[in-house]
Amino acid sequence: MRSNTVRWLLGGAALLLLADLLLVSVVLSDREQALNRGRETARTSASIILRRAEGLFDSLDRTLSGVAEVMTARDLPPARDNLYIHRLLVRRHAITPALNWLLITDTDGLTVASSRSFPAPPLQISDREYIRAQREDWSLGMYIGLPVVSRGIGTPVVPISRRLETDGGRFIGIVAAGLRSEFLQSLVDDPGPPEGLVIGIFRSDGHALACLPSRSACPDAPLGVIDHADDEQADSARVLNTRLIGSDAGVSALHASQRYEFFVVTDYPAEVLLAAWRHNLPAFLALGLGGNLALIAIGLYAWRQVTHRQRAMAELAHSNLVLEDRVRERTEALARMANTDVLTGLPNRRLFMSEGTRLLALARRHHHPLSLMILDADHFKLINDRHGHAAGDAVLRTLGAAPSDVLRSSDIFARLGGEEFAVLLPETGHEGALEVGERLLDAFRNSVTEHAGEHLHFTVSIGLAELVPGDTDLEALLHRADTALYRAKQEGRDRLVSDRLTNSSE
DSSP states (O other): OOOHHHHHHHHHHHHHHHHHHHHHHHHHHHHHHHHHHHHHHHHHHHHHHHHHHHHHHHHHHHHHHHHHHHHHHHHHOOOTTOOOHHHHHHHHTOTTTTEEEEEEEEETEEEEEESSSSSOOOOOOSHHHHHHHHHHTTOOOOOEEOEETTTTTTOOEEEEEEEEEEETTOOOEEEEEEEEEEHHHHHHHHEEEEEEEEEEEETTTTEEEEEEEEEOOOOOOHHHHHHHHHHOOSSSSSSSSSSOOOOOSEEEEEEEEESSSEEEEEEEEHHHHTHHHHHHHHHHHHHHHHHHHHHHHHHHHHHHHHHHHHHHHHHHHHHHHHHHHHHHHHHHHHHHHBOTTTTTSSSSSHHHHHHHHHHHHHHHHHHHOOOEEEEEETTHHHHHHHHEEEEEHHHHHHHHHHGTTTOOSOOOOOOOOOOOOOOOOEEEHHHHHHHHHHHHHHHHHHHOOEEEEEEOOOOOEEEEEOOTOOOOSHHHHOOOOOOHHHHHTTTTTSSSSEEEHHHHHO
């Protein structure tokens, strides 16, 4: 009976959880739809403003190109006293209401003609960015300059310019015009954009030309926006799930002109996009909270039914784990005690013989070299007699630690008993073993044992044997190394003797 009750309760909880998941799905879907509407609004607005701006710049480019074509067709060089050129500029200015002024300079940037006065005042404007750009690069076409305040009339304008050339391509001057800033601003103001939409028209280098809602003192585009504009080559706006010219969350669209050096950015803050969604969110949350409370109530009831059993099982599992840990720790401790020399912490004879037998079998099977050295402390009995057994133990500990910088991690260094130690060198032939042995002798000569205020020095004698085809077990190799060690003792100690040299001398 209890099992059936728990099963039904769990089934009811699963249904409530499923309802909550469906509710969350509806809430998230509603939010995504609001964001999608914002993305589409940003994309459409960016495309519309870009097309309108391109249309304006097309009109201005035709004005500048028309002046250039007339002067080229009539072979008119820029001249200050040419009334025809002045009237040409006046007519072009009159049919282009977006312009504040229209002028022509010679190749040095000196004003020679203007739509506002005749004769034109000789102003040197070669330092102006829109003049300098045309003088430095013949391939610019129509150039959009940085917004400036006109020197003559004190109104903000966006200057544009184009080179004047003869039919032969010779540079003869520059025709420039001042676009009224309010005409460019009207592209983003009229008709009124959706509430909260941030719009910016920027040159390709990021300098602002017009913006909304600032209208004046427009901030330049951040570096990241310029990078996006450099990558933008499509004919439609690129939509991003982040704001490009705002710091908070939202969506944006970027559309770069393929004909002129500018791009349009539209930003939609998430705060505006999600206002309606946030207004409905409390109702969704209340519905979800009710479902969660019901789920908790069901869970509490089920928990009361199974908690006692779970607690008992957990205690039993914990007891088993504790017991297993204790058994493992004791097993590891016994293994260490059985295989480790207590005084030096090195492998003992038992572990050395076990590992040595395994490595010897591998070396014989694969025909790899293997060398073995037996080390014995020189005059160790004299150290014990003069300084005591505690000093002897200290010397043995030093002897066990000294080779650490000489031997490899794959080498086996063990204490066989008393002052006798052994080194097994896998993958090491006779010449390599001789080199290791000499380095070991140097390491022991340089070792110092401090005991009871005294500095004790010691040396060792080493016997070396290399695995040969006749060696069937480790004992044979140990015997030959021990024979070489005996020879080293006879020859004066503090030296290495190889059984190969011993056998050849015999």
